[in-house]
Amino acid sequence: MEPYTYNNTHESIHPPQHCKKELCDLDYSQDPPRILSNYLVHAPRPFNAEPHLPLLINSGSITPEDVFFKRNHGPIPNIQLEDHTVYIGIQRGLHDNQGQPAPVEWKALDMNDIMTKWPKVTITASLQAVWSGPRLCDILHSVVGVPQELHHEMIRNFHVAFEADDHVKEDACYGSSIPLRKAMDPLGDVILAYEMNGKPLTRDHGYPLRVIVPGYIGARSVKFLQKMIVQPQESSSFFQVDSTNVDSAWDSSPSLGEMNVQCVICTPMDKEVILSSQPVTVKGYAIAGGGRAIYRVELSIDGGKTWEPVDKIEQTPDRVSGMYWAWALWEKEVSKLHTTSQLVVRAYDSSGNMQPEFPIWNYRGVMNNAWFRVSNVIQMPQHNM
Amino acid sequence: MEPYTYNNTHESIHPPQHCKKELCDLDYSQDPPRILSNYLVHAPRPFNAEPHLPLLINSGSITPEDVFFKRNHGPIPNIQLEDHTVYIGIQRGLHDNQGQPAPVEWKALDMNDIMTKWPKVTITASLQAVWSGPRLCDILHSVVGVPQELHHEMIRNFHVAFEADDHVKEDACYGSSIPLRKAMDPLGDVILAYEMNGKPLTRDHGYPLRVIVPGYIGARSVKFLQKMIVQPQESSSFFQVDSTNVDSAWDSSPSLGEMNVQCVICTPMDKEVILSSQPVTVKGYAIAGGGRAIYRVELSIDGGKTWEPVDKIEQTPDRVSGMYWAWALWEKEVSKLHTTSQLVVRAYDSSGNMQPEFPIWNYRGVMNNAWFRVSNVIQMPQHNM
Incomplete structure (x- = not known):
């Protein structure tokens, strides 16, 4: 397969903005049906549940979707595949020449682009499903021109922030980031998955598109992916800064990413x-x-x-x-x-x-x-x- | 600097063979002088010593050569720079078509090659010195043609074995290996160092050439480097198999490489x-x-x-x-x-x-x-x- 070159249309793209919701404004009535007997349910809204452990281990080495753990921060968005757009931005520095926050240059992809323009790869990653979709490194290289040379300064110092097309009470949407180095590492295996265990993602697992960051804590594998921004700093999302930076005493410490044993x-x-x-x-x-x-x-x-x-x-x-x-x-x-x-x-x-x-x-x-x-x-x- | 292409001379090269020594045949009379007061000496022959800890920390962030820990398995070889040859071999499989052990194809470099043909890079690595020399990945690529594509099957499954030009009682020489993936990783920073802290290596620290494998246990950073072999299996050296494979109950377990915290x-x-x-x-x-x-x-x-x-x-x-x-x-x-x-x-x-x-x-x-x-x-x- 020839490397795909993204066609820069030069039009100015402005992705939609979410805003923070009050608890009472979160509507769970459209959440999908679930097989509750497979789970120990920690909370119904947002739905958080883990499979009963014997069921988990007895399903074999690949966990079925209806046994796989479910962790959410708000209602499951009701997205139509054909309507979904993924926005990819790049912010080349913190500030522009006037000292203002540097602008984000945006590009847009639809799901057909995602599913046809780059090779589809399949990885098996914990807590144990088979995920398929294009490599994030291929997309970032061809759409916003991220260099592939691992020694490149941008790769060493930048991050990729992810935002979900959902509504939560803690922030405008669920968000998170990973170091750009992890995203571009040819052995890092970060993909944008549109399939789980050989079938389209279920809504509970991030339909129509989610990030899979193998080897990292699950909080980085953002579901309902809507925006990605290559930027010089970590995501400022509540879910990056407040809920996973374990040691706020040190501002210089990076948020945790890789799992421990x-x-x-x-x-x-x-x-x-x-x-x-x-x-x-x-x-x-x-x-x-x-x-x-x-x-x-x-x-x-x-x-x-x-x-x-x-x-x-x-x-x-x-x-x-x-x-x-x-x-x-x-x-x-x-x-x-x-x-x-x-x-x-x-x-x-x-x-x-x-x-x-x-x-x-x-x-x-x-x-x-x-x-x-x-x-x-x-x-x-x-x-x- | 242009990438150097090794000139394949097609001559058949046979590196010298060491053999295992009896304890009484190991001659320590040529060991270099040392500042013993800087060290807690664990054994004089082979010389094993660690710096007194306050001295280590008070030397600043870079440890001087005469404070840096010294760990040996035999006498320090007395090698002349101009006489030293480094042999690089590649064994493309375990067996040939007749079921015999596959041959190793050898190339040879002298120290002038090592010091002039590839860019010199400098890294700071524990237990804390500044090391300079060419990247191992550059040498393996141009001398024996190891592919640079990290996904390549050889990179995933092969190892680089190192052998020292020394004599020890446990085996023919000190030897060890690392996964080829670590050697070829552009972020792995494995180098062949001929300088420590801006000066030629001292004999105690591996003169004229040693491997530096940052992030790995020190036992992999082989001193007095004489041979390197790209091969489909780990080193069979005593120092790889017996002294660092902590769990002989599982033959399939790899030997330890990376350090823990x-x-x-x-x-x-x-x-x-x-x-x-x-x-x-x-x-x-x-x-x-x-x-x-x-x-x-x-x-x-x-x-x-x-x-x-x-x-x-x-x-x-x-x-x-x-x-x-x-x-x-x-x-x-x-x-x-x-x-x-x-x-x-x-x-x-x-x-x-x-x-x-x-x-x-x-x-x-x-x-x-x-x-x-x-x-x-x-x-x-x-x-x-």
Whole structure:
């Protein structure tokens, strides 16, 4: 496929502006139907739910859309594919020659452009779906002329801000940004996805278009994508600055992006009663940030006093970039659980990073990756009734 | 500077072969003189020493050669610059068509080639010196034709093995390898250094040529470089397989490469007596792997019960790649120490990785990055004598 060159029409483009909504002005009546029994629902409006863990692990290595976690900040927008425009802007500096904020030069793409003008690539990324769409680096290069040379000063110092076509109460819309370096890294695998698991995105998962930033915290993978701006500073969105910059004491600190190493026991669950005297297979997943592999997973059945490596870890690198964006599924057979057993799991990534025993970074409670614990599992033999 | 194209002479090159030495055959009589008072010497032969920590931190942000740590596995070779040849080989697969081990095709460079044919770049990398020499990616591309496209299958799956022109008792020579992807990454900053802090390398630090692999454990930055082989598997050297593969239970696990996040208190030291009633400035350094920044450093003066962020952290990214290869220097003023005080420090990197409280990955004791502790510091007012 020939590299696509965006045709600069020289018309002046002004994308629509959202504005912050009052709580009472947010209309949830058009939210899509959901299979609530698959989820532990944390809040109905905005809809925030995580799958029941045994269901998550038992769906196989690819999570179906109706089991995949759902995290929202407002009503799900009701967007028609044929009406949707994606605006791409570039702001070449903070200020112009007069000291005023530098202007953003805008271009516009429709969904047909997005879906036909650049090669469609497919990546598997946590929390574990197959996503397809064009590479963000290809679009930014051909539409607004971002250089592809990783050493270029713009790549080193700029960011790409994303804005959703939605309404929320905290800001004009959901917004976030990632370093331009991540966006342009040929091994970074950032894509604009219009398909999840081989089908068009569902509304809950960002229809018609969302960003997928593998190896980064989920808050950067903006749904209902409407605007992207290449700019010299991070996004000033509430969701970038206030909710994920864990340490406001240091203004110079970048917001968090890459995930840290995490590990979860999916089965058995807290207080589960296992009616069998057979060995129990403990299962779960682990994932690290930045495309790093899961190197080791250890399980304790005595609350963390003694540890053994798990029996099996399966993790597949991306077939093109070779990066470990996908989760590792692990399991371990345990011969006998005691009723007072506390199961604890911890993982190490390929850079020797490991999970801490206790959550110790808790300015805002994000990125807590302390050892995962499951308590009060009771195993007893099954008698004839 | 025009990209240099290596002139393939088509002659058959056979690099010299080393062989494993008995302990009694290792001759240390030609080791260079050293300023022993700067060091805590762990072993005289092979010479292994680390600088006294207050000296390390008080030398400024760049460590002089005679304070920089020294780690060896045998006698320091006595190499003449004008006699030294670097051999570069490529093995295109594991086996040839007959099922025999695939041959290595060799090329040879002298030090004049290394020092004049490719642009000289300079990086600052832990444990903190300024290193200069050509980029390894430039050499591998022009000498043995390694593709520069990061998505190329060879880049994803191959390794570069390094061998030193030295003699050790564990193997034929010191050897190690890194993934070819790290070597070819334009932001990876792997260089072949012939200068340290603006002067030719000293013999203790690898004269005439060494590899510098920023963001990786020091064991990969091979000194006295004599051979490099691009090959489909990791180095089979003792120093790659046995001493840094922490978990021999899993053959499929790669050896460790990237460093994890570490932090050290350089001053005060264990059992130091501070004759002053003034506030004490605690100082140290922190560093993470993979070019990640140090995001936060916290100090406890009560053995880890309560924590405060330090007052100041200074870390400078590489001016070209923007990666954080250099250490972060931090300090915090403490108003009063108690004689029973235990100082503890811990750091977090920009991916949210943090140090664990206790060393928990100890198959071989490598990459222990538990919280660093300084005990029994005594502060008392200075009286007139």
